Amino acid sequence: MKRQKPWLSVLFWTLISFVTLFPIYWLFVISVKPTVDLFSTPEVILKSFYWQNYVDVLTDSTLRRYMMNSLIISTGNAFLVTTLGFLACYALSRFDLPGKESIFFWTITNRMAPPAVFLLPLFLLLTQVYRIGDFSLADTRIGMILVYCTFNLPFAIWTLRPTIDGIPKELDEAAFIDGASPWKIITEVIFPLARPGLAVTLILTWVFAWNEYLLAATLTNFNARTLTTGLSEYVTTTGTAWGVMAAISVITLIPALIVFSMVQRHIVAGLTFGAVKG
Amino acid sequence: MRSNKLGWMLLAPTLVILGLFGVVPFIYVLWVSFHQWNPFAANPEMIANGADNFRQLVFDTGFLSSLSVTLAFVFFAVTSELILGYALAQAFMKDFPGKAFFRTIHTLPLIMAPIIVGSIWKLMTTPSIGIIPDLLDSWFGYDLNIGQSAVAAFVTTVVMDIWHWTPLVTLSLIAALVALPADPFEQAQIDGASKRQIFWHITLPMIRPAIVATVFIRLMDALRVVDEVLMLTGGGPGSATRYIGVHIFREVFPRTNYGYGSAVSVVVLYITILVCWLLYVGLIAPRNNKA
Numbered sequence: 001m002k003r004q005k006p007w008l009s010v011l012f013w014t015l016i017s018f019v020t021l022f023p024i025y026w027l028f029v030i031s032v033k034p035t036v037d038l039f040s041t042p043e044v045i046l047k048s049f050y051w052q053n054y055v056d057v058l059t060d061s062t063l064r065r066y067m068m069n070s071l072i073i074s075t076g077n078a079f080l081v082t083t084l085g086f087l088a089c090y091a092l093s094r095f096d097l098p099g100k101e102s103i104f105f106w107t108i109t110n111r112m113a114p115p116a117v118f119l120l121p122l123f124l125l126l127t128q129v130y131r132i133g134d135f136s137l138a139d140t141r142i143g144m145i146l147v148y149c150t151f152n153l154p155f156a157i158w159t160l161r162p163t164i165d166g167i168p169k170e171l172d173e174a175a176f177i178d179g180a181s182p183w184k185i186i187t188e189v190i191f192p193l194a195r196p197g198l199a200v201t202l203i204l205t206w207v208f209a210w211n212e213y214l215l216a217a218t219l220t221n222f223n224a225r226t227l228t229t230g231l232s233e234y235v236t237t238t239g240t241a242w243g244v245m246a247a248i249s250v251i252t253l254i255p256a257l258i259v260f261s262m263v264q265r266h267i268v269a270g271l272t273f274g275a276v277k278g
Numbered sequence: 279m280r281s282n283k284l285g286w287m288l289l290a291p292t293l294v295i296l297g298l299f300g301v302v303p304f305i306y307v308l309w310v311s312f313h314q315w316n317p318f319a320a321n322p323e324m325i326a327n328g329a330d331n332f333r334q335l336v337f338d339t340g341f342l343s344s345l346s347v348t349l350a351f352v353f354f355a356v357t358s359e360l361i362l363g364y365a366l367a368q369a370f371m372k373d374f375p376g377k378a379f380f381r382t383i384h385t386l387p388l389i390m391a392p393i394i395v396g397s398i399w400k401l402m403t404t405p406s407i408g409i410i411p412d413l414l415d416s417w418f419g420y421d422l423n424i425g426q427s428a429v430a431a432f433v434t435t436v437v438m439d440i441w442h443w444t445p446l447v448t449l450s451l452i453a454a455l456v457a458l459p460a461d462p463f464e465q466a467q468i469d470g471a472s473k474r475q476i477f478w479h480i481t482l483p484m485i486r487p488a489i490v491a492t493v494f495i496r497l498m499d500a501l502r503v504v505d506e507v508l509m510l511t512g513g514g515p516g517s518a519t520r521y522i523g524v525h526i527f528r529e530v531f532p533r534t535n536y537g538y539g540s541a542v543s544v545v546v547l548y549i550t551i552l553v554c555w556l557l558y559v560g561l562i563a564p565r566n567n568k569a
Contacts, residue, residue, distance in 0.1 A: 009374035042409040088292040095285030110300040114502035116523035117543040121303035211391030268449040
């Protein structure tokens with residue numbers, strides 16, 4: 001019917017892939033060059049590797065603390081939102097709650113709103129209102145874990161809903177008749193069946209929390225600062241340390257790349273809230 | 279079968295957290311926006327001042343210019359992404375070896391942190407470090423300097439956004455094109471329809487839901503772009519790329535003028551809702567009525 005020229009397509013997509021990959025490769029190139037080499041004519045081919053930038057980053061105690069914070073906040077947040085999202089989806093799927101579809105839709109509006117709008121109110125609430133005695137949530141890891149729920153919890157609920165809805169109701173009804181408690185039904189009947197969906201949700205929410213910058217930059221100033229804010233600090237201080245900045249970027253990128261290789265097929269469906277099957 | 283009490287109990291933690299960190303801030307920002315409040319001013323008290331903040335906002339040139347560059351950015355970025363993404367999706371529909379591999383590479387930018395994307399493009403475009411100014415200079419004799427030229431900075435942010443998000447459009451539209459039935463296309467070809475006729479009268483109407491959903495998601499994300507622009511240009515030169523999120527982060531937030539800052543936040547939220555509503559009325563609602 002149509003004249004097919006497969007090699008033309010391969011050539012075209014090789015070109016497109018080059019456009020996609022080259023900027024990432026360039027990041028790596030800068031990260032393994034000493035500063036003195038940066039200001040000569042840009043060279044695409046690497047002749048030698050200069051690892052000192054990475055050594056500098058990994059031995060910097062401040063950056064190590066930022067890394068630890070990023071790790072704790074994104075892991076804590078991912079487990080929290082996946083658990084809460086799982087329970088919420090079970091409630092939305094199995095109970096006849098009045099107005100539950102409105103609640104379901106309302107959750108996503110929390111994610112739609114531009115985060116910049118919430119910088120000021122969240123800052124004020126965290127520093128002045130949400131406090132018990134001397135303890136305020138501002139600049140704490142637990143505070144950031146809770147704040148990140150605003151975008152990750154709706155995501156978890158929207159990606160888990162089809163999974164839970166897809167588990168036949170007959171299964172938990174049978175278990176109920178056998179005398180299983182609701183808790184047992186959730187943990188021993190639903191949970192094992194929902195596990196693949198939960199894993200994808202956990203991984204994607206982890207990446208979103210790991211990647212977040214804006215809220216971390218405004219709501220933390222010392223104790224709970226994350227790696228992404230560390231990156232921007234390296235730009236604003238006088239005279240950008242380009243090599244170090246590139247090295248931090250690569251280090252921040254690596255977990256996302258690992259995650260990418262695990263859930264590549266689910267990313268598009270995830271980013272479009274299942275409007276598009278990936 | 280079971281009492282709803284358990285259902286509400288399972289839902290409660292979600293409602294409490296989203297309430298405390300989603301709804302309360304929304305109400306709080308609305309309340310503060312009707313007050314004069316600057317803790318570091320001569321009078322640090324919170325004083326109700328009616329709609330004064332909003333009145334001030336209408337004449338705030340910084341805010342208005344930020345709003346107009348944001349809309350320009352959103353328009354150019356989303357339109358280019360849609361056209362490019364559709365072209366790439368069509369190019370993907372042919373049979374060729376290595377499809378899965380190319381698809382995987384194309385997905386890569388989607389998972390990257392916006393701030394890393396900003397850092398990558400900063401390293402690509404900063405004069406004497408990046409390769410792009412070097413190539414443009416030797417090929418066309420054009421001197422790209424995003425630190426000085428407003429147009430260059432604006433275009434670079436748009437290109438960066440295209441690089442980051444076109445894959446989402448492409449992959450969404452591939453999914454839509456793959457799901458299309460073959461019959462109407464074969465029939466049209468037998469009837470002698472031209473390629474253009476097939477596109478306008480068959481392909482486009484059939485993948486319209488996917489296009490609308492994709493544009494909706496891209497539009498919302500482009501409206502709130504901050505991290506990557508902050509990293510790439512910092513909003514400059516001047517206010518050329520000071521998109522609304524960047525404006526709030528760099529100008530409004532540090533000024534500690536909480537009442538006025540809240541008013542800005544409220545208006546930005548309102549504009550976001552308005553744009554999405556216009557899109558809904560213009561694109562989604564007519565389709566539902568027809569069906």
